[in-house]
Amino acid sequence: MNRQALDELKQQIPLLDYLKAHAWQPARQLSRGRLIGLCPLHEDHAPSFLVDPRKNLFYCYGCGRGGDVIRFTELYHQVKFPQALASLRQWLGLPPLLRATTDFYRMQLHRHPEAVAYLCQRGIHSPELLEHMRIGYAPGGCLRRGLTELGYSISVLHAAGLITSVGYDAYTHRVVFPLEGNLYGRSISASAPPHRFLPGVKGGLYAWEHARRCPAVILVEGLFDYAVLWQAGFHNVTCSMGTHLNVHQYRQLCDSRRTVYLVFDADNNGGGQKAAQSLAGQLTEQGLSVRSVLLPDGHDPNSFFVQGGDAQQFQSLLEAAQ
Ligand SMILES: [Zn+2]
Numbered sequence: 001m002n003r004q005a006l007d008e009l010k011q012q013i014p015l016l017d018y019l020k021a022h023a024w025q026p027a028r029q030l031s032r033g034r035l036i037g038l039c040p041l042h043e044d045h046a047p048s049f050l051v052d053p054r055k056n057l058f059y060c061y062g063c064g065r066g067g068d069v070i071r072f073t074e075l076y077h078q079v080k081f082p083q084a085l086a087s088l089r090q091w092l093g094l095p096p097l098l099r100a101t102t103d104f105y106r107m108q109l110h111r112h113p114e115a116v117a118y119l120c121q122r123g124i125h126s127p128e129l130l131e132h133m134r135i136g137y138a139p140g141g142c143l144r145r146g147l148t149e150l151g152y153s154i155s156v157l158h159a160a161g162l163i164t165s166v167g168y169d170a171y172t173h174r175v176v177f178p179l180e181g182n183l184y185g186r187s188i189s190a191s192a193p194p195h196r197f198l199p200g201v202k203g204g205l206y207a208w209e210h211a212r213r214c215p216a217v218i219l220v221e222g223l224f225d226y227a228v229l230w231q232a233g234f235h236n237v238t239c240s241m242g243t244h245l246n247v248h249q250y251r252q253l254c255d256s257r258r259t260v261y262l263v264f265d266a267d268n269n270g271g272g273q274k275a276a277q278s279l280a281g282q283l284t285e286q287g288l289s290v291r292s293v294l295l296p297d298g299h300d301p302n303s304f305f306v307q308g309g310d311a312q313q314f315q316s317l318l319e320a321a322q
Helices: 003-012 015-021 067-075 081-093 096-109 115-120 127-133 143-151 155-159 223-231 248-255 271-285 301-306 312-322
Strands: 026-029 034-037 049-052 057-060 137-140 176-180 183-187 216-220 236-239 258-262 290-292
Touching: 003 026, 003 034, 003 067, 003 081, 015 057, 015 096, 057 216, 067 081, 067 248, 081 127, 096 115, 096 176, 115 176, 127 143, 127 216, 127 312, 183 223, 216 223, 216 248, 223 236, 236 301, 258 271, 271 290, 301 312
Parallel strands: 216 236, 216 258, 258 290
Antiparallel strands: 026 034, 034 049, 049 057, 137 176, 176 183
16 A cells, blocks of 8 residues: 555544544644643543544553554554554445444444453454454443434434344344444344344445455355454455355455355355356356365354364365365
8 A cells, every 4th residue: 555545544534433432532732733631542531642633643641652544453453564554444435324433333342341252262263353354242221322423313323223123122132243234233142043144235245345356255255254364374364254155245255257266154954065066067057166165064163163273284175175
């Protein structure tokens, strides 16, 4: 990314907007429009975090750190420069309401050990992955207040499907993942239906902008499959969120003559494999090179890694695929 593109990105994301979206509040105003408040980067008891909205810069007198919105993202999410850029671009790309909801739920994740424990149990633990997928947690009973405080009306929240007609959070006890124009929620309790989306389309292939540049992509059916593969270093992975691709997803996959590794669930009733076979046929007709990856019986990519499979073993499965 060149200097000009970096400057453009910074102009598109005013530091103050980004800070406020991450629950930062100024304690008071100083001269020349500058603001001071508690530092979100260290344990702060007296306001020491200075923000200059005109220059789009921050500096903390407590921890001595400062810089622009990219530097803040690196420090706040503890990621490296390229991940900070990707994260800011993704943040920018989300519709405002979805972005506000995602930010709100992300702040809840580390306040709820049951959510972190659930993610661990599904093999998800790296901070880079949490940041890359912008994973959050919906505890329930708090979204309405959080978002009305940001100025969203109850009718807007209801129309989006985020709260029910009687005002309850639609996502309760769910780990949430923002999609292009939707929100996927996975229940962490066995008594609720496992999957939830907002009304409307599920959108295109997951994180397609990252995967599409690779000559070979790995297609999986679930976001937890995506997560463990990404975490294991397979960044050429994408996800269709189900075994049936919508027209948009199908066109995306066919936009170049790439190789596609299909890794659908090896479920006992054979549904995943049947779907994979039929998709393989269609993609081959479009001139793509398709390999169906066979997992051990009863496994999906998530369970494969959770039960001790590693990157090297998965790589061997890819190489053995026909
Ligand atoms: Zn500080």
